[in-house]
Amino acid sequence: MDSSNSGATPEIIGKALYRTMVRIRAFENAAEAASQGGVSAYGQQAAGSAKVRGPLHLSTGQEAVPAGVCAHLRVSDYLTSTHRGHGHTLAKGADLVRMMCELFGKATGFNGGKGGSMHIADFSVGMLGANGVVAAGLPIAVGAAHAQKVLKKNGDITVCFFGDGAINRGPFLEALNWARVYDLPVLFVCEDNRWSATTASGPMTAGEGASARAASMDIAATQVDGNDVFSVHETAGRLVREVRDGGGPRLLHALTYRVKGHVSVDLAAYRDPAELAAALETDPIARARGHLLSHGVSAATLDAIENAARDEVDTALAIADAAPWPDASAAFSDVQTIGAGQWH
Amino acid sequence: MALNKDLSYSEAAVLAVQREMEADARVVVLGEDVGRGGIFGQYKGLQQAFGAERVIDTPISEAAIMGAGVGMALAGLRPVVEMRVVDFALCGMDELVNQAAKNRFMFGGQGRVPLVARLPGGIWDASAAQHSQSLEAWFAHLPGVVVVSPSTPQDNYSLLRAALQCGDPVVYIEHKTLWGLRGDVDEDMAVPLGKARRVREGNAITIVSWSKQVQACAAACDALAAEGIEADLIDLRTLWPWDRETVLASCARTQRLLVVHEAVQVAGFGAEIAASAAEATGCRVARLGAPRIPVGYAPVLEAQSRVGAEAVVAAAKKLMG
Ligand SMILES: Cc1ncc(C[n+]2csc(CCOP(=O)(O)OP(=O)(O)O)c2C)c(N)n1
Numbered sequence: 001m002d003s004s005n006s007g008a009t010p011e012i013i014g015k016a017l018y019r020t021m022v023r024i025r026a027f028e029n030a031a032e033a034a035s036q037g038g039v040s041a042y043g044q045q046a047a048g049s050a051k052v053r054g055p056l057h058l059s060t061g062q063e064a065v066p067a068g069v070c071a072h073l074r075v076s077d078y079l080t081s082t083h084r085g086h087g088h089t090l091a092k093g094a095d096l097v098r099m100m101c102e103l104f105g106k107a108t109g110f111n112g113g114k115g116g117s118m119h120i121a122d123f124s125v126g127m128l129g130a131n132g133v134v135a136a137g138l139p140i141a142v143g144a145a146h147a148q149k150v151l152k153k154n155g156d157i158t159v160c161f162f163g164d165g166a167i168n169r170g171p172f173l174e175a176l177n178w179a180r181v182y183d184l185p186v187l188f189v190c191e192d193n194r195w196s197a198t199t200a201s202g203p204m205t206a207g208e209g210a211s212a213r214a215a216s217m218d219i220a221a222t223q224v225d226g227n228d229v230f231s232v233h234e235t236a237g238r239l240v241r242e243v244r245d246g247g248g249p250r251l252l253h254a255l256t257y258r259v260k261g262h263v264s265v266d267l268a269a270y271r272d273p274a275e276l277a278a279a280l281e282t283d284p285i286a287r288a289r290g291h292l293l294s295h296g297v298s299a300a301t302l303d304a305i306e307n308a309a310r311d312e313v314d315t316a317l318a319i320a321d322a323a324p325w326p327d328a329s330a331a332f333s334d335v336q337t338i339g340a341g342q343w344h
Numbered sequence: 345m346a347l348n349k350d351l352s353y354s355e356a357a358v359l360a361v362q363r364e365m366e367a368d369a370r371v372v373v374l375g376e377d378v379g380r381g382g383i384f385g386q387y388k389g390l391q392q393a394f395g396a397e398r399v400i401d402t403p404i405s406e407a408a409i410m411g412a413g414v415g416m417a418l419a420g421l422r423p424v425v426e427m428r429v430v431d432f433a434l435c436g437m438d439e440l441v442n443q444a445a446k447n448r449f450m451f452g453g454q455g456r457v458p459l460v461a462r463l464p465g466g467i468w469d470a471s472a473a474q475h476s477q478s479l480e481a482w483f484a485h486l487p488g489v490v491v492v493s494p495s496t497p498q499d500n501y502s503l504l505r506a507a508l509q510c511g512d513p514v515v516y517i518e519h520k521t522l523w524g525l526r527g528d529v530d531e532d533m534a535v536p537l538g539k540a541r542r543v544r545e546g547n548a549i550t551i552v553s554w555s556k557q558v559q560a561c562a563a564a565c566d567a568l569a570a571e572g573i574e575a576d577l578i579d580l581r582t583l584w585p586w587d588r589e590t591v592l593a594s595c596a597r598t599q600r601l602l603v604v605h606e607a608v609q610v611a612g613f614g615a616e617i618a619a620s621a622a623e624a625t626g627c628r629v630a631r632l633g634a635p636r637i638p639v640g641y642a643p644v645l646e647a648q649s650r651v652g653a654e655a656v657v658a659a660a661k662k663l664m665g
Binding site for chain 1: 370
């Protein structure tokens with residue numbers, strides 16, 4: 001998905017970014033529908049009929065950040081993600097069908113049904129996994145970047161997504177310090193969606209947040225309107241280039257918004273409806289559409305991109321539905337080689 | 345055959361890491377103070393030999409050390425992760441328990457985490473409650489990791505090499521007060537993970553132990569032999585997977601099993617072995633470990649957590665009676 005060096009025209013890049021965003025949106029809308037009644041969180045009972053079960057964290061409204069950042073990445077670059085990782089995974093180039101299969105828990109999913117949404121991953125495109133533990137991806141990312149340095153994979157980088165809530169955990173501090181100390185090729189991307197589960201992040205965070213903390217460790221940080229995919233794309237392009245060229249770690253602080261609740265059954269009744277209404281005005285997909293239309297891309301072209309995404313997701317749903325469950329014996333595989341599973 | 349006369353437990357460990365680093369350029373070491381040889385000398389000379397890029401001094405950041413080890417392993421290195429003492433590994437527990445141990449399974453086999461986490465354990469004289477713990481049972485409880493606890497220089501050499509060649513995360517627990525223990529080390533001797541060592545043969549009772557406690561058990565066996573009780577002493581060496589075959593065969597023969605460990609007795613790993621042996625052979629079982637108290641500082645307090653040879657003798661005789 002590296003569009004930075006391809007000599008692509010703004011129109012081609014714009015359509016590619018748009019396509020990434022609408023694919024993420026279509027995928028998550030479908031996953032959300034398939035999860036109805038399926039989450040045993042917040043006192044709700046899990047219904048056996050739900051096809052996507054367990055906590056489903058949607059990134060609706062945040063699509064511009066992974067789209068704009070990952071457009072600059074190569075397969076050989078690494079990516080670590082959060083519990084809200086569908087967008088990152090799709091944007092890094094993972095196969096949408098196999099992702100849906102994983103959300104359905106099927107044997108044909110990327111993790112053979114062992115991980116589900118919270119652990120969505122595609123190592124074959126360098127996507128080293130979503131993570132169920134807040135801030136856990138940060139030390140793993142600096143380790144991957146450290147390996148790139150030791151193994152002299154010059155020019156390859158690691159990108160690490162995390163939320164604004166994650167900056168209050170120790171691993172954030174430890175990882176940023178580590179990245180600077182060893183001057184590693186890592187780009188930290190804070191998706192600042194203003195919320196940490198059901199608590200607003202601001203009142204829980206001392207000081208100015210991610211950018212300020214990075215600056216205190218001599219890591220150049222740039223804030224960007226995370227709902228403007230073109231700004232994200234441009235800024236990330238510069239930062240990725242700097243990191244690739246051996247400039248050391250950088251941080252991108254993307255201001256965005258979590259449109260849905262924390263998990264798919266969370267109606268987010270705790271937040272001011274006016275806040276959501278205001279945020280919806282800046283929906284990144286609608287904005288990108290407006291921008292592209294005003295720059296001469298036809299509505300028909302954009303509609304076609306949207307329809308193709310919906311068709312692709314419909315196909316994925318059908319395939320995931322028909323796919324086989326993992327064999328029960330798979331519960332005992334990939335545990336460890338020596339002393340795996342149970343005794344005998 | 346390369347026989348190294350009279351190496352210490354820590355020199356044996358250095359040699360093991362050195363041989364693996366020579367054999368495999370992917371092996372790297374990371375941890376606090378490893379550049380100067382590590383606080384127990386267990387990395388002595390390695391940074392001079394292999395450079396600061398492969399023997400990496402780190403900030404005091406246990407979560408990042410362990411987490412970076414996971415990332416390094418996923419990206420193609422084979423890191424040795426030094427935690428200084430097992431007590432500080434608790435600051436990197438998410439990285440070990442939720443990340444390293446589960447990665448391979450959770451991602452459906454897409455990733456492997458071949459790291460060796462060295463967590464020196466056990467009572468460290470006069471070091472009180474936060475530098476003297478024996479937490480091996482915690483790790484044995486954790487699917488996804490191998491747990492090793494060597495008691496001799498030879499085993500520390502051979503098992504550390506085996507751990508580094510293993511494709512999965514290994515929790516490697518050296519004893520904080522065994523570093524100076526000396527012995528000959530045959531460089532060509534391979535010790536597979538999961539195989540126990542029979543320290544002494546006898547038919548009266550089976551005694552199973554590991555790490556430093558093997559010494560107390562050996563002394564107890566001498567005392568028991570003087571009274572005509574010949575014990576079968578087994579050093580487990582690897583706690584997960586533990587050598588069921590050797591232990592159960594011995595128990596079936598002696599019909600008596602005593603498990604001895606330095607860790608707190610309740611909910612300890614001794615319970616696992618005792619229960620398994622009783623289920624499989626119907627033998628009589630007993631466990632001997634520390635009382636469920638934090639390790640104290642004053643000698644008289646610390647002594648309360650120690651399981652000495654006399655206690656082993658007494659427990660063995662009770663089981664005989
Ligand atoms: C260590 C840890 N503590 C708590 C949680 C529960 N939890 C899951 S997501 C979340 C909020 C995270 O907020 P943020 O990092 O801003 O990411 P967002 O959900 O907003 O994308 C919490 C508290 C967790 N998964 N891990």
